[in-house]
Amino acid sequence: MSNIVGYIGQRNALPIVIEALKRLEYLGCDSAGCAIIHNNKLQIYKKQGKIVDLERSLPEPNQCSGNVAIAHTRWATHGEPSEVNAHPQIDCHGKIAIVHNGIIENYNPLKKQLIELGHTFRSETDTEVIAHLIEQYRKSEPTLEDAIRAALSKVEGTYGLVILCEDEPDKILAIRKGSPLIVGIGENEHFISSDVSAIVIHTKRVFYLQDDELCILQKDHFDITNGLREKIEPEVSTVDWDISAIDKGPYKHFMLKEIFEQPTTVENAFRGRIDETSGNARLGGLKLTPKDISKIEQIHLVGCGTSYHAALIGKYMIEDLARIPVQVEYASEYRYRNPIIQEHTLIFVISQSGETADTLAALREAQSKGAKVFGITNVVGSSVARESNGGSYIHAGSEIGVASTKAFTSQVTILFLLAILLGRQRNLSSLQGMEYIRELQTIPSKIDSILKQSEYIRQIAETIKDARNAMYLGRGINYPVALEGALKLKEISYIHAEGYAAAEMKHGPIALVDEEMPVVAIATNDPLYDKIHNNLEEVHSRKARLITITNEGNKDLEKISESVIYLPSTLQDLQPLLTVIPLQLLAYYVADLKGVDVDQPRNLAKSVTVE
Numbered sequence: 001m002s003n004i005v006g007y008i009g010q011r012n013a014l015p016i017v018i019e020a021l022k023r024l025e026y027l028g029c030d031s032a033g034c035a036i037i038h039n040n041k042l043q044i045y046k047k048q049g050k051i052v053d054l055e056r057s058l059p060e061p062n063q064c065s066g067n068v069a070i071a072h073t074r075w076a077t078h079g080e081p082s083e084v085n086a087h088p089q090i091d092c093h094g095k096i097a098i099v100h101n102g103i104i105e106n107y108n109p110l111k112k113q114l115i116e117l118g119h120t121f122r123s124e125t126d127t128e129v130i131a132h133l134i135e136q137y138r139k140s141e142p143t144l145e146d147a148i149r150a151a152l153s154k155v156e157g158t159y160g161l162v163i164l165c166e167d168e169p170d171k172i173l174a175i176r177k178g179s180p181l182i183v184g185i186g187e188n189e190h191f192i193s194s195d196v197s198a199i200v201i202h203t204k205r206v207f208y209l210q211d212d213e214l215c216i217l218q219k220d221h222f223d224i225t226n227g228l229r230e231k232i233e234p235e236v237s238t239v240d241w242d243i244s245a246i247d248k249g250p251y252k253h254f255m256l257k258e259i260f261e262q263p264t265t266v267e268n269a270f271r272g273r274i275d276e277t278s279g280n281a282r283l284g285g286l287k288l289t290p291k292d293i294s295k296i297e298q299i300h301l302v303g304c305g306t307s308y309h310a311a312l313i314g315k316y317m318i319e320d321l322a323r324i325p326v327q328v329e330y331a332s333e334y335r336y337r338n339p340i341i342q343e344h345t346l347i348f349v350i351s352q353s354g355e356t357a358d359t360l361a362a363l364r365e366a367q368s369k370g371a372k373v374f375g376i377t378n379v380v381g382s383s384v385a386r387e388s389n390g391g392s393y394i395h396a397g398s399e400i401g402v403a404s405t406k407a408f409t410s411q412v413t414i415l416f417l418l419a420i421l422l423g424r425q426r427n428l429s430s431l432q433g434m435e436y437i438r439e440l441q442t443i444p445s446k447i448d449s450i451l452k453q454s455e456y457i458r459q460i461a462e463t464i465k466d467a468r469n470a471m472y473l474g475r476g477i478n479y480p481v482a483l484e485g486a487l488k489l490k491e492i493s494y495i496h497a498e499g500y501a502a503a504e505m506k507h508g509p510i511a512l513v514d515e516e517m518p519v520v521a522i523a524t525n526d527p528l529y530d531k532i533h534n535n536l537e538e539v540h541s542r543k544a545r546l547i548t549i550t551n552e553g554n555k556d557l558e559k560i561s562e563s564v565i566y567l568p569s570t571l572q573d574l575q576p577l578l579t580v581i582p583l584q585l586l587a588y589y590v591a592d593l594k595g596v597d598v599d600q601p602r603n604l605a606k607s608v609t610v611e
Contacts, residue, residue: 006070009189013069020198030081034071035097042166046086072099079124091135102158207234255401263444269413279433281417303350312480314415321423331358354382461589472499485583493591502535
């Protein structure tokens with residue numbers, strides 16, 4: 001994801017947009033740049049690397065001051081990370097500067113046409129095409145706004161665009177299609193960003209641009225028109241956001257902080273949503289009546305990455321407690337494979353940011369087939385929240401670390417509540433419901449007890465930090481947890497790791513096992529314990545370095561394991577909320593011991609808003 005910020009008002013704009021960029025750097029950054037109107041002239045500054053590299057390259061403040069500026073951090077798609085490919089991109093004469101989040105799919109034919117018309121290109125980016133298109137249409141259109149509309153009518157793809165023009169130095173123009181843009185309203189000043197965390201320190205009054213809305217920001221007012229050129233009034237909301245969430249506090253990394261926040265965030269996910277007396281859950285945002293629930297014949301859970309793993313766990317929960325068939329899909333595949341959506345099928349899309357491009361496209365595809373689509377997301381006002389037919393917020397708070405931790409356990413908590421809600425309307429008794437609700441309420445304290453073993457887990461990490469490969473094993477509801485544990489290790493420590501259903505190990509992966517291979521296994525007290533114990537004996541006989549996660553009291557695993565991490569016991573459907581915690585800590589400590597950038601791992605962005 002690329003990140004966009006802009007400011008227009010009475011203050012010096014450049015320090016404001018640079019500081020705003022820093023608040024978004026965790027989302028991914030390989031180059032950064034800014035444009036400012038200084039003495040009615042457009043000035044561009046760009047640098048490969050981090051925002052601090054851009055900041056160090058800026059001239060003295062008296063040479064780059066002004067009341068309007070836009071800025072950008074790039075996460076390369078078209079064109080390698082470089083200064084010339086960094087944004088802002090400009091037109092031939094350096095009069096128009098644009099910053100862009102998204103992908104222009106037809107940029108190659110457009111670029112060829114523009115070159116034939118005499119335009120000179122400097123970069124390898126798809127973005128530069130838009131600057132030249134606007135320049136071209138300014139020759140024939142009466143206003144800059146008309147030129148922007150005409151240019152974008154030729155574009156195929158997605159965009160969040162923020163534009164400065166030297167000839168109109170008192171305004172910022174912005175338009176979106178598929179990529180988020182949020183406007184912040186201040187006192188005689190306005191802010192714009194692709195993420196609310198960049199502007200919340202300045203104002204909590206915001207509105208979200210919708211697709212095809214063109215916004216003109218000036219210091220004391222704004223105007224918005226839709227695709228039909230009709231003037232509209234936005235829905236202004238107040239962001240309920242704790243600024244301290246973007247402070248690491250005493251923790252070395254945001255990821256570690258967020259791991260340790262999980263006793264609180266899991267409780268926040270279920271607080272106010274449980275009824276102890278009836279053993280039921282309340283998810284009012286779903287707007288489902290008992291009659292609606294009784295008609296459900298199938299559920300599709302759709303997500304990407306960690307959210308997909310949460311969905312896999314949700315499948316086990318819902319099928320166990322509600323006896324409704326559940327299909328789990330990668331959003332990137334679901335959107336393109338013409339899914340069969342029958343009557344009485346519910347679709348749930350799961351996205352921490354609510355802006356994941358593939359997940360949004362899957363949502364729209366399902367709705368186009370007449371389905372009701374519900375969202376499970378963390379971000380109030382996000383595209384998933386606005387476009388779905390209902391849903392639930394996970395209330396995890398801002399998650400800064402690229403590797404998702406607390407959002408994952410909060411998603412799993414909401415899916416558990418969904419399973420309870422559906423089950424109580426179908427075949428789950430009130431006594432069973434009460435047992436599950438009571439046990440759910442113990443989970444935060446049990447997570448806390450696992451976190452107290454963090455130093456022991458760090459010591460285990462010392463023993464495997466130099467491994468080149470690792471294998472994760474689980475069975476039943478803990479198989480998706482093994483997938484998630486492997487994902488965490490590879491995305492932040494760059495160690496190749498794969499998760500497997502333990503019984504499938506014999507069908508190929510066991511060929512990889514030797515004395516150099518760490519194997520991390522989840523073997524908890526459930527009906528499959530004896531089965532996975534036998535699987536682990538096979539691993540042990542191949543001399544693998546076995547790290548086992550099990551429940552307190554299972555001392556027999558010490559005989560075959562190099563290390564054992566003991567967890568409190570819980571009900572089978574709640575086990576993932578506990579078994580994932582040591583896997584998160586293990587991945588974190590391995591990465592930290594290797595000296596890599598834990599919060600901003602290479603090649604990854606927090607929110608994937610392009611295909």
